[in-house]
Amino acid sequence: MDSTRDGDRTRADGDYAIRVADGMGGFTKAEWDSLTGTSRGDSSAPYNPFISFDFLKILEDSGCAVRRAGWMGHHLRLEDPHGILLGAVPCYLKSHSQGEYVFDHGWADAFERAGGRYYPKLQVSVPFTPATGPRLLASRSADAGSVRAALASGLRLVTERLGVSSAHVTFATRDDMAALSTAGFLTRTDQQFHFFNEGYSSYEGFLETLASRKRKSLKKERREALAAGIEIDWLTGSDLTERVWDDFFAFYMDTGSRKWGRPYLNRTFFSLVGERMRDDVLLVMARRNGRYVAGAINFIGSDTLYGRNWGCIEDHPFLHFEVCYHQAIDFAISRGLRVVEAGAQGEHKLARGYRPVTTQSAHYIAHAGLRNAVAAYLEREREEVREIGEYLDEHRPFRKDLSPRDD
Numbered sequence: 001m002d003s004t005r006d007g008d009r010t011r012a013d014g015d016y017a018i019r020v021a022d023g024m025g026g027f028t029k030a031e032w033d034s035l036t037g038t039s040r041g042d043s044s045a046p047y048n049p050f051i052s053f054d055f056l057k058i059l060e061d062s063g064c065a066v067r068r069a070g071w072m073g074h075h076l077r078l079e080d081p082h083g084i085l086l087g088a089v090p091c092y093l094k095s096h097s098q099g100e101y102v103f104d105h106g107w108a109d110a111f112e113r114a115g116g117r118y119y120p121k122l123q124v125s126v127p128f129t130p131a132t133g134p135r136l137l138a139s140r141s142a143d144a145g146s147v148r149a150a151l152a153s154g155l156r157l158v159t160e161r162l163g164v165s166s167a168h169v170t171f172a173t174r175d176d177m178a179a180l181s182t183a184g185f186l187t188r189t190d191q192q193f194h195f196f197n198e199g200y201s202s203y204e205g206f207l208e209t210l211a212s213r214k215r216k217s218l219k220k221e222r223r224e225a226l227a228a229g230i231e232i233d234w235l236t237g238s239d240l241t242e243r244v245w246d247d248f249f250a251f252y253m254d255t256g257s258r259k260w261g262r263p264y265l266n267r268t269f270f271s272l273v274g275e276r277m278r279d280d281v282l283l284v285m286a287r288r289n290g291r292y293v294a295g296a297i298n299f300i301g302s303d304t305l306y307g308r309n310w311g312c313i314e315d316h317p318f319l320h321f322e323v324c325y326h327q328a329i330d331f332a333i334s335r336g337l338r339v340v341e342a343g344a345q346g347e348h349k350l351a352r353g354y355r356p357v358t359t360q361s362a363h364y365i366a367h368a369g370l371r372n373a374v375a376a377y378l379e380r381e382r383e384e385v386r387e388i389g390e391y392l393d394e395h396r397p398f399r400k401d402l403s404p405r406d407d
Contacts, residue, residue: 016078016086018154023073024057031085035137037302047302048133049280050126055299056090058276062269065127070095074122076158078151087147088137089155093164094123099264101130101344102170102190102361111165111370122159122167128264130192130344131306132171132359136179148176152183156364165370170361177360185362186371188378189385191392193347193354195325195340200333203326206353214397218326218352225322228288232327235283236300240274247292248283251311265309284327286312286319296324298331303338305331325352347392356392358385 021027032053037046049055059065060073067073071092078087097105100123108118124135138147159167169180181187200206207215226232235244249267273281282305286294294312298305310324328340342349350356363378365371 016080016150016154018158019077019079020158021073021075021077023060024053024075026073026075026077027053027085027088029053032088034085034139034141035088036134048131048304049277049299049301050129050131050306051090051133051135051137052277052280054276055273056126058269058272059127062266062272064265064269065092070098071123071127072120074158076151076154078147078154086139086142087151089124089135089151090126090137091155091167092123092125092127093120093162095119097121099128100125100168100170102168102188104168104363107370107374110373111367114369116165116367116370118165120164122155122162122164124155124167124169125171129308130171130359131341132173134176135169135172136176144175145179148179149182152176152179152185155180156183156185159364159366165366167364168361169363172360172362174360177362180362180364183364185364186375186378187382188361188363189382190359190361191385191389192344192357192359193342193349194357195329195332195342195354197329197332197336197338197340203330203333206329206333210353210397214351221318222322222326225316225318225326228316230293230316230319231287232323233283233285233287234327234331235285236281237278240278240281240283242271242274244283244285244292245270245274248285248295248297248311251292251295251313252297252309253311254313255311282331284323284331286316286323288314294319294323296327298328300335300337305335305337305340307340307342321348321352325349325354329353350392350395351397353397355396356389358389 036048036051063069065071071094074091074093076089076091077085080086096119097103097108111118126133136148136151138144155167169176169185172180177187198209207218210218249270252265253263280300282298282300284296284298285292293314296310297308299308305328307324307328310320312319325342328342332340342354363374365374
């Protein structure tokens with residue numbers, strides 16, 4: 001793509017210009033909403049809460065995804081010759097590879113041992129969120145295919161102009177992957193586990209699709225999870241008080257500190273989510289002897305429930321599975337949601353009715369030697385992911401006379 005530099009704008013082919021914004025303040029909420037939809041009630045476009053203006057702005061306003069945390073906003077604006085926004089890319093200039101869930105630490109180590117400089121790099125993602133969603137955002141009034149193609153080429157151009165090692169687009173949609181592949185990005189795959197609601201009227205209806213042994217096992221698991229006198233509450237909207245957030249944050253910090261060493265989200269983040277996105281949030285909270293002892297936060301899209309963080313201050317057998325997986329299925333069925341995405345990894349989800357799903361990411365590597373080495377690695381990795389997916393698919397817990405749909 002031929003281009004020239006004009007102030008803070010990179011002009012491309014005379015039809016488009018790419019401008020870089022160092023934060024979500026470089027867009028108005030109305031502009032961003034014109035690319036993503038405004039809410040679950042907006043029937044004109046599927047709603048993904050993680051790419052909403054509010055969620056990305058909260059990450060910045062709370063200090064979770066800002067320069068001092070190694071996430072420097074470098075969001076791309078695609079404009080027509082009159083400065084009208086046609087598309088955008090949520091993008092960050094990063095000094096590390098934390099909080100991404102698609103691991104490239106090995107690439108960084110190898111490149112730097114060979115004398116290269118891997119960081120900074122460009123990261124197109126929703127920080128700390130391993131959920132698939134649009135990354136090349138197109139105005140609903142423009143030709144989406146053309147906009148995605150221009151954004152993919154523009155991202156590569158910005159990478160080269162900055163002189164950074166690479167650009168990474170993680171948890172991308174199929175449409176985005178097609179545009180990125182055409183622009184020379186390498187394809188990477190991985191595995192997650194999602195629940196698909198086949199129009200069940202209740203959780204019991206879902207259980208009837210499982211093999212008898214699996215059905216009995218899950219019923220027993222759910223009973224034992226609540227055996228210590230535990231009760232479950234679904235909290236959303238006005239239920240999300242600061243006291244509730246205090247309880248949940250204590251769970252998040254206790255479990256996160258033990259599991260990850262340094263939780264990514266701070267207390268302010270949860271307050272802002274409760275203030276600006278309360279109707280898009282479901283907290284599943286476990287209560288014992290009148291106080292909350294565990295919980296999980298979920299975000300609600302137009303057709304998907306996204307499970308995110310879990311934590312507890314008391315350990316009870318199977319409570320994690322109950323709060324994170326069974327209750328999510330219950331809620332999705334009750335609300336008519338089509339999918340539950342239960343976060344990264346976790347083959348234990350398979351036995352609880354979740355199915356293996358392939359996720360995709362795209363990677364542009366500027367250095368030819370590193371690009372060739374990564375391409376060879378990814379070819380082997382994709383085959384391994386495919387083989388594992390086929391194996392897991394054969395061991396789903398459903399009755400043999402039923403064939404859940406393949407998406």
